[in-house]
Amino acid sequence: FIDVHNHTDFELLVCPTADSLIKQGVTTVIGGNCGSSRFPLTAAMLEDEDKYVSSEFGLKVDWQDLAGFFRRLEEKGQAVNFASLVGQGTIRAAVVGYNNRQPSTEEMGRMKRLASQALQQGAIGISTGLEYAPGSFASTGELIDLMTVLRESQGIYATHMRDEEDEVLQAVDEAIDIAEQAGVRLEISHLKIGFLKNWPKIDELLRKLNQAKERGVDLSADVYPYTAWSTGLSIFFPLWVREGRNQDFLNRLRSPQLEPKLREAIKEAETNLGSWSKVLIASVETEKNRQLEGLDLEQAAKIRNQSQDMFSFLRDLLVEERGQVSMVCLGMSEDNLKKILQQPFTCLGSDGNLASTTGRLSSGKPHPRYYGTFPRAIAEYVRKQKVLPLEAMIRKMTGFPAERFNLKQRGLVKPGYLADLVLFNYERIQDLATWSDPHRYPEGLPFVLVNGKLVVDEGRITGRLPGKVLRNNGQGQVI
Structure with a gap:
């Protein structure tokens, strides 16, 4: 399974076996979402990042760009394949700081150069988190200008939109406008509508997206199978x-x-x-x-x-x-979730993070999606509620995200393709993580292979680290 919207990055250095990911069948994960990535870092940002990461996770932050971060991952090894977007919020912090103002012409040029550098080093696109400072301080025009750097590498623009509640319709208009004006592909992150009074806007939201597709905007969206969000x-x-x-x-x-x-x-x-x-x-x-x-x-x-x-x-x-x-x-609609799942342009993304039942990543009461996203999609919305046929849901977890994010030779069971495989029992697959007890692995997925090597064998984590760091090769292929 391919998790196109995740917040895992340095956590792979803490838990290379990627426990909560592989146990739910995830073989490839895409990080750097919602405008936040672990690169690029200025000297001041590096100092702040190192203080936080060293105190919380016992790690030394000794990189400033994507190349350095990927080098650390490759030295350590990991059980899953990992690709990353570069965060627009991180880029803006590096150049403009946390100030609510428009960048100068010189600053805009520096931001574009930092984005281009990350893309040249292998980032698969640029993400925004427009509800979070400092990325939220960017105007639509600034974002259009920045996203034009994606054209050469054929990277994707992945956006946590400016609003997902009262102003959600205006926010989706902005997302479409940015992609259309910049001439780039669009991925809308965790598509949803928050708060009861806004739920009736779903049909208009989907109409806007389908109309944009009809006029040629190359867009998709990801969704997680829960009616609660987390931040x-x-x-x-x-x-x-x-x-x-x-x-x-x-x-x-x-x-x-x-x-x-x-x-x-x-x-x-x-x-x-x-x-x-x-x-x-x-x-x-x-x-x-x-x-x-x-x-x-x-x-x-x-x-x-x-x-x-x-x-x-x-x-x-x-x-x-x-x-x-x-x-x-707990602020989303079950009916809206089903409508979003049924759209042919949506795929699965957990919006979660790497966790484990033991060690440094076992603290707190995180959203159950950290452990249960992919099994829940099958158990609840295919087997139980029959919202989609099994093959349609599997496509949203495999072939479609591989196609959207240009993951070469992944996402299909096909001769010559890389053997990222999940063997699950359709009658038994079930998420077990709950709001009160979220640190629970799912059941019914006895075997998981990454690049042909077993990382889960008869339900047991093997400890093998066959995952690869995936890079955009600059020609629209992520290898």
């Missing part, structure tokens, strides 16, 4: 609050002068959600608040005797955790 808890505060570096965000949270505006924003978020019980705390940084992991926000606030003042609870928790609180939000 940082800070997302409930407006973009202007999150502008700049993490310390700037924390200073604004603590500002008495800004408190009335911040309270208003949290009240609006509560109205959109309907209830804070729909938001689960996935992970925190400190031991002090570890007991809150897996609880919904109402439960967590009650434990801290702050249930009557959700703003104070959210502010205090984020300040105590230095902004590093991840959450899961």
Whole structure:
């Protein structure tokens, strides 16, 4: 299976056996999504990155570009094949910093050169995360200009759109416009609509995408088979609050002068959600608040005797955790998910990360998609609900993503193709990860091969590392 939308990168250096990926049948993973990649890094960014990665994962960050990062991966080895996009947000941070302003002509040129360098070194495209600073500060025109560098390498533009809730229709118009004006291929990341009041927009959203395809826009989208999304808890505060570096965000949270505006924003978020019980705390940084992991926000606030003042609870928790609180939000429609799955232009992408039931990657209560995306798609939406026939769902996991991302000799069972294979029992395949107990491997996938070597044998992780780092060869082939 091919996971086209994942956030795994340096985690492969922590857990080269790629446990949660191979156990659900993933043989190739694409990282660098949502505008964030582990390259390019300026000297200052390298220092910050090294502090974080060394303290959290015990790793030394000694690379600044894609070539250096890929070299580290190849020295270590990994069980899965890995390809990467380069993040527009990371590029913008390297040139403009975390400032909310338009780049100068000289800065725009530097950003394009950094993007071109990453593509020449093997990146398969450029990603954006337009709900997150600093990538969100880019105008449509700036993004069109940057994406033109993709033409030569035939790379893809993968976008976490500017909005997935109230302004989702305007956001999809922008995504299509960028691809059309730049003359590049488009991948819309984790296609969805958040919040109950916006769910009826699904038909118009799909109409816009199909009309764009009819007029020649080369587009596709990925989707995960869950009705909950996951990101940082800070997302409930407006973009202007999150502008700049993490310390700037924390200073604004603590500002008495800004408190009335911040309270208003949290009240609006509560109205959109309907209830804070729909938001689960996935992970925190400190031991002090570890007991809150897996609880919904109402439960967590009650434990801290702050249930009557959700703003104070959210502010205090984020300040105590230095902004590093991840959450899961139950805010999507099952009917919309089925409609998206049924579109011929969609494929599977977990939007997850590498995890394991033991070691450094076993902490927190992450979204179950880390472990269960691909088995769940088959068990729930083919075998149980019959949303799609099996062969159509398998194509969304294999041949279609290989075709969209130009993965040469992968995605099909065919003579001469590389033997990335999954043997599963259709009657038994089942995701087991839940919201309360997410660190659980699925069942019913006894054998997984990567490049002809068994990485899962009778359900057991073999420890072999036959995966390859995949690079765009500059001619539209990822090998």
